[in-house]
Amino acid sequence: MTPMSEDVEIRMPSGTxxxxxxxxxxxxxxxxxxxDRVILDAVKKRSEISRAVxxxxxGSGGTRLVHNREVAIINxxxxxxxxEGPGLASILLRxxxxxxx
Amino acid sequence: MTPMSEDVEIRMPSGTxxxxxxxxxxxxxxxxxxxDRVILDAVKKRSEISRAVxxxxxGSGGTRLVHNREVAIINxxxxxxxxEGPGLASILLRxxxxxxx
Numbered sequence: 001m002t003p004m005s006e007d008v009e010i011r012m013p014s015g016t017x018x019x020x021x022x023x024x025x026x027x028x029x030x031x032x033x034x035x036d037r038v039i040l041d042a043v044k045k046r047s048e049i050s051r052a053v054x055x056x057x058x059g060s061g062g063t064r065l066v067h068n069r070e071v072a073i074i075n076x077x078x079x080x081x082x083x084e085g086p087g088l089a090s091i092l093l094r095x096x097x098x099x100x101x
Numbered sequence: 102m103t104p105m106s107e108d109v110e111i112r113m114p115s116g117t118x119x120x121x122x123x124x125x126x127x128x129x130x131x132x133x134x135x136x137d138r139v140i141l142d143a144v145k146k147r148s149e150i151s152r153a154v155x156x157x158x159x160g161s162g163g164t165r166l167v168h169n170r171e172v173a174i175i176n177x178x179x180x181x182x183x184x185e186g187p188g189l190a191s192i193l194l195r196x197x198x199x200x201x202x
Contacts (some may be wrong), residue, residue: 025157036147040178
């Protein structure tokens with residue numbers, strides 16, 4: 001896994017007189033593919049960890065879910081991503097429940 | 102941004118006789134928080150790039166969306182994440198359309 005390449009500068013086209021070139025579009029598409037790889041890997045790792053924690057909590061007599069923590073995560077994603085945030089957070093939380101959810 | 106710490110080993114508890122300790126749970130929760138940061142940053146960057154590309158494509162007389170590419174992304178997320186994959190991909194695609202969607 002390579003670190004996030006924070007050095008990719010996105011030139012925002014201002015309109016039809018200033019389009020991105022085909023080469024630029026190709027470069028950005030490759031960057032999107034790379035980011036999708038980062039997202040998928042992080043989502044898988046997150047799910048794996050969350051399932052292990054939930055399994056332990058149940059094993060020690062607790063609940064599988066901790067409601068307050070789930071609400072905090074949903075709120076964080078709303079704050080950072082807007083209206084799509086809660087839906088994304090809900091998917092992550094469901095993935096973290098595994099087969100039990 | 103730090104690189105993904107691939108060195109976090111998750112010890113999977115086998116059942117009630119082998120629970121994760123509180124310290125382990127705390128460590129894993131911190132790792133989940135770190136992964137959520139990675140996910141949020143990558144999603145924001147992806148959205149920014151996708152919006153720039155869509156703007157250019159429209160500016161040069163093309164369509165804002167490329168249907169085949171969207172289908173390929175949805176299929177990739179299904180292959181890697183299962184049933185929750187398409188929903189997650191759809192959110193990413195909507196975020197990449199920005200205000201225009």
